[in-house]
Amino acid sequence: QVQLQQSGPGLVKPSQILSLTCAISGDSVSSDTAWHWIRQSPSRGLEWLGRTFYKSNFYTDYAVSVRSRITINVDSSGNQFSLHLNSMTPEDTAVYYCARGAAVPGFDSWGQGVLVTVSS
Amino acid sequence: QPVLTQPPSESGAPGQRVTMSCSGRSANIGSNIVYWYQQVPGTAPKLLIYNNNQRPSGVPDRFSGSKSGTSASLAVSGLRSEDEADYYCAAWDDSRSGPVFGGGTKLTVL
Numbered sequence: 001q002v003q004l005q006q007s008g009p010g011l012v013k014p015s016q017i018l019s020l021t022c023a024i025s026g027d028s029v030s031s032d033t034a035w036h037w038i039r040q041s042p043s044r045g046l047e048w049l050g051r052t053f054y055k056s057n058f059y060t061d062y063a064v065s066v067r068s069r070i071t072i073n074v075d076s077s078g079n080q081f082s083l084h085l086n087s088m089t090p091e092d093t094a095v096y097y098c099a100r101g102a103a104v105p106g107f108d109s110w111g112q113g114v115l116v117t118v119s120s
Numbered sequence: 121q122p123v124l125t126q127p128p129s130e131s132g133a134p135g136q137r138v139t140m141s142c143s144g145r146s147a148n149i150g151s152n153i154v155y156w157y158q159q160v161p162g163t164a165p166k167l168l169i170y171n172n173n174q175r176p177s178g179v180p181d182r183f184s185g186s187k188s189g190t191s192a193s194l195a196v197s198g199l200r201s202e203d204e205a206d207y208y209c210a211a212w213d214d215s216r217s218g219p220v221f222g223g224g225t226k227l228t229v230l
Binding site for chain 1: 121122153157159164165166167170173176205208209210212216217218219221222223224
């Protein structure tokens with residue numbers, strides 16, 4: 001059974017970069033599926049941020065709303081993937097989740113979520 | 121600013137049947153598969169329905185999904201207290217090249 005364990009800071013200052021990691025157990029980051037980042041806030045609801053998937057190489061796909069600020073990286077040896085979101089503003093305050101799903105938006109496993117607050 | 125429209129709340133007594141709606145447009149529900157999630161406050165969403173009406177292993181058959189045109193619905197029959205949660209619909213949106221979600225319906229078991 002796949003488990004996703006998230007780690008990262010709960011507080012980020014405005015204009016700084018958010019970095020979160022999702023460690024995978026029970027599956028491989030290079031298996032035939034995709035790995036996603038999703039966030040949830042009272043003002044914006046559930047919002048898909050992007051995904052990475054392996055098809056001979058690793059590829060990424062980002063939501064238009066954050067495309068200029070987001071990077072998703074993969075650490076194959078560590079079997080984990082990460083989210084980097086720069087130029088953070090208070091509007092980016094949300095619970096951030098990682099998730100697995102081959103069909104979008106069919107996310108069948110989720111991390112525990114990390115509440116990220118953007119404040120000075 | 122959720123793209124899919126859901127009523128903010130629904131309620132029913134134990135044992136009753138409740139239906140929750142999800143309204144979209146041709147670019148999302150009208151041409152793509154609908155998914156439903158259940159979220160107990162403080163926890164991550166859980167996939168409840170995929171492919172419009174399929175249940176993942178472990179989801180009781182009291183939960184059923186359907187789709188017609190640009191709308192979808194989730195029905196819960198034989199309501200139980202543990203069904204009290206927030207329910208979200210989701211679908212791919214061709215115009216956004218990404219998935220979109222509803223704002224969620226809070227289900228209260230009276």
